[in-house]
Amino acid sequence: MARTLAMFTDTSLCIGCRACEVACKQWNQLEAETPHWTGSYQTSPHFTDKTWRHVKFIEKKDERNEPKWLLMSDVCKHCNQAGCLEACPTGAIYRTPFGTVDISQDICNGCRYCVSACPFGVVAFNHGTGRVNKCTFCVDRTSEGMKTACAKTCPTDSIEFGYRDELAAKAKKRLAELHAKGVKEAILYGEDENGPLGGLNAFFLLLDKPEVYGLPAEPTLPQKPIVKDAGLSAGAAILVGLGAIVAFRERGGGDRGGEE
Amino acid sequence: MVRAPEWGMYIIWYFFLGGIAGGAYFMAAIADNFGGRRDREVAKVGYFIAFPLVMICGVLLILDLGMSSRFLNMVKILKFWNPMSLGAWAVGVFGAFSFACALLSLGVSEERLALRRNVAKVGSWFGFFLAAYTGVLLSNTAQPIWRDARLMGALFLASGASTGLASIALISYFKGANLGESWSKLKKADTFAMVVELALLVALVLMLGPSANPIIKGSFALPFWGGLVVLGLVVPLGLSFVKPGDGKERTAGGTMAIASVLILIGGFLLRYVVIMAGQL
Numbered sequence: 348m349a350r351t352l353a354m355f356t357d358t359s360l361c362i363g364c365r366a367c368e369v370a371c372k373q374w375n376q377l378e379a380e381t382p383h384w385t386g387s388y389q390t391s392p393h394f395t396d397k398t399w400r401h402v403k404f405i406e407k408k409d410e411r412n413e414p415k416w417l418l419m420s421d422v423c424k425h426c427n428q429a430g431c432l433e434a435c436p437t438g439a440i441y442r443t444p445f446g447t448v449d450i451s452q453d454i455c456n457g458c459r460y461c462v463s464a465c466p467f468g469v470v471a472f473n474h475g476t477g478r479v480n481k482c483t484f485c486v487d488r489t490s491e492g493m494k495t496a497c498a499k500t501c502p503t504d505s506i507e508f509g510y511r512d513e514l515a516a517k518a519k520k521r522l523a524e525l526h527a528k529g530v531k532e533a534i535l536y537g538e539d540e541n542g543p544l545g546g547l548n549a550f551f552l553l554l555d556k557p558e559v560y561g562l563p564a565e566p567t568l569p570q571k572p573i574v575k576d577a578g579l580s581a582g583a584a585i586l587v588g589l590g591a592i593v594a595f596r597e598r599g600g601g602d603r604g605g606e607e
Numbered sequence: 608m609v610r611a612p613e614w615g616m617y618i619i620w621y622f623f624l625g626g627i628a629g630g631a632y633f634m635a636a637i638a639d640n641f642g643g644r645r646d647r648e649v650a651k652v653g654y655f656i657a658f659p660l661v662m663i664c665g666v667l668l669i670l671d672l673g674m675s676s677r678f679l680n681m682v683k684i685l686k687f688w689n690p691m692s693l694g695a696w697a698v699g700v701f702g703a704f705s706f707a708c709a710l711l712s713l714g715v716s717e718e719r720l721a722l723r724r725n726v727a728k729v730g731s732w733f734g735f736f737l738a739a740y741t742g743v744l745l746s747n748t749a750q751p752i753w754r755d756a757r758l759m760g761a762l763f764l765a766s767g768a769s770t771g772l773a774s775i776a777l778i779s780y781f782k783g784a785n786l787g788e789s790w791s792k793l794k795k796a797d798t799f800a801m802v803v804e805l806a807l808l809v810a811l812v813l814m815l816g817p818s819a820n821p822i823i824k825g826s827f828a829l830p831f832w833g834g835l836v837v838l839g840l841v842v843p844l845g846l847s848f849v850k851p852g853d854g855k856e857r858t859a860g861g862t863m864a865i866a867s868v869l870i871l872i873g874g875f876l877l878r879y880v881v882i883m884a885g886q887l
Contacts, residue, residue: 393608430749436692437680456680457673459612460691463748468610477673561608569749572757573688576746580739580760583803587768588735590799591634594792595642595649 351446352489353511354422354498355518357552358560359525359533360505361418363388363402367497367506368420371400374485374496396471399423399482400497403560419551419560420506422497423448423469423482424537427545430569431481434464446511446548447484455479466544466566484548511548515540518552530554536562544568609749611886617671622741622878623770625664625698626763627871629738630771632657632705634796636727636734638789645789647720650727652775652784654708657734661702668698690744697736704730738767745885752885755818758811759881765804770874772797773867780864790859798847801870805840821884830876839873842866 372379377397382390389404405417425447432440432448439454440461450461450470455478461470462479470481485495493499498508507514518538525533536557537547543566557564635653638646669678681695704726711723742763745753753759776793779786786793812819822831843866 393610433686433689434691434748436684436686436689436695437677438684439680454677454680455674456677458671458681458691459614459673460744460748462610463612463614463750463753466609466749468608468749471610472613472673474673479673569754570688570747573690573743573747576743576757576760579758580743580764581735583761583764583807584735584739587765587800587803588633588637590803591637591768591796592641594796594799595638595646597641597643 349444349446351511351548352484353425353446353509353514354484354495354549355507355509355514355538355552356420356422356549357505357507357518357521358417358419359521359530359552359554360503361402361420362503362505363404363416363418364502365390365402366500366502367400368398368402370496370500371482372397374488375399375483394421394469394471394481396473396480399480405555405559407555407559417555417559419553420497420501421560422549423484424467424544424550425482425484425548426566427540427548428568429544430464430466431461431470433568433570434460436460443484443486445484445486445489447486447489449483449486450479450481452476452478464569466563466569482549515550518550521552525552609751611750612748614671614882614886617667619875619878619882621664621667621671622763622882623875624660624667625741626738626767626874626878627770627774628657628660628664628705629701629734629736630767630769631660631774632701632708632727632771633731633734633738634768634771634775635708636724636731637796638792639724639727642789642792645787646792648784648786649775649779649789649793650723651712652778652782653771654705654712654723654727656771656774656778657705658702658709661698661705661737665698665702668695690740690747693736694740694744697733697740701730701733701737704733735764738771739764745881750885752815752818752821752881755815756811756881757814758807762804762807762811762877765800765807766874766877769797769800769804769870772800773870773874776860776863777867777871780860780867786860790863794847794859794863797866797870798844801840801844801847805836805844808836808840821887822880827880827884831880834876835873835880838869839876840870843869843873 387404387406394401401421403419409415429448437454439451443449457477459472470479473480494508498506515538534553536553537550540546631653635650639650669675686692707726711719739760742760746756746759846866
């Protein structure tokens, strides 16, 4: 296995130019979409099957009650414990040698279980092809030693591409720098490999709580409770089954024929 | 922000019919193995329900896929920790068992019936699985409501049991089958399954707390309270306490037939409300 690749998106550097969205669409040949009025400069409410990088514009009031922007270029997190990958019944969703998560379009049959299993709402169904799509981590670039298209194009280096261990160290340094400058609200999201989902391979520096950005504070693997849920179902099966056995059992032998 | 998988009527019908198929089969297996001579008729009806329904289930699942021609990709691998992967396999394996039991029900020889009982002993485990796994499939997603519904599999199992028995009762009634005391056995088993189902439903809603609001309030409140709880559970439970007079077995069957129709409506609405409200 190659060294794990990652992207670090430092939202404190994002200027909301959306060049990442465009570069992603150009490289991956994704169609343009009609913008939606979302109440801000943001052009669509969320990712779609054709928008794999998505710039969020969150309007807030600062301490002087002046409007200010929180900007964030969101992307598939390529979770180390990925709900979509666990959910996929065909094996179409797989872990690449770089540690990222990709979907084989040659295998996916469009059951959409992965869509329901992503804690971030990333994976999206394409009604045209009948299959699901998401960010591929530009596997066709990274396997040739190139950066992802979004990281390559980002004019402020808000999006950085590299080896996970190096980027994580960089992220921690940047966080300390911001804290020293008095930006106390800055946090890292998904950088910690001992944190939720075993760490995210696309991690972020945020300037507010994750919920403000529409991200779950503590994302969990949806498949975690499976043993408990299955056990409770088995309990119900035993209960209902025993009830039926009592109901159907013949008392006193009588005409009971053909024994097991 | 999570995204709904856009599961619609194919999946709702599949969950409903899969529950009936599984429930009718394992109830038939119990009647076959633990009941008397007359209960074999009950068992036969159950097997004859399970087999065609599981065939329809397979078709519904294939139609729901974005690429139906690739449905076999589901069974090229097996992920034993994945409800959908196991479910796809289970539909196939259960289909084989229900086919075998339906086939063995065509004959009357004692050997065939003995073989049928033994096949059903193994097949009933897949019946239990088919009735319950759809609930676990939902509770292992990131969707609101579903993800917190620890009892969804248990609830679907109880509902599968009661809708399975209701289908057996309804078809037996229309066949004019002379079930004799088997009516009261069917009724007893179904009443118990409904009590369990109602208890699980109450527990599930209480455990969900405020996240149950999209189900119990708003546009799904009427099908949930009026359809599922009152018409589908409370009224049939009330009817099950109606005592028929002596020698009025036909009337008893009639009451049970009415109750069965209501149970089936309730079973459908359960799947409808859960799937639709979970994707708001």
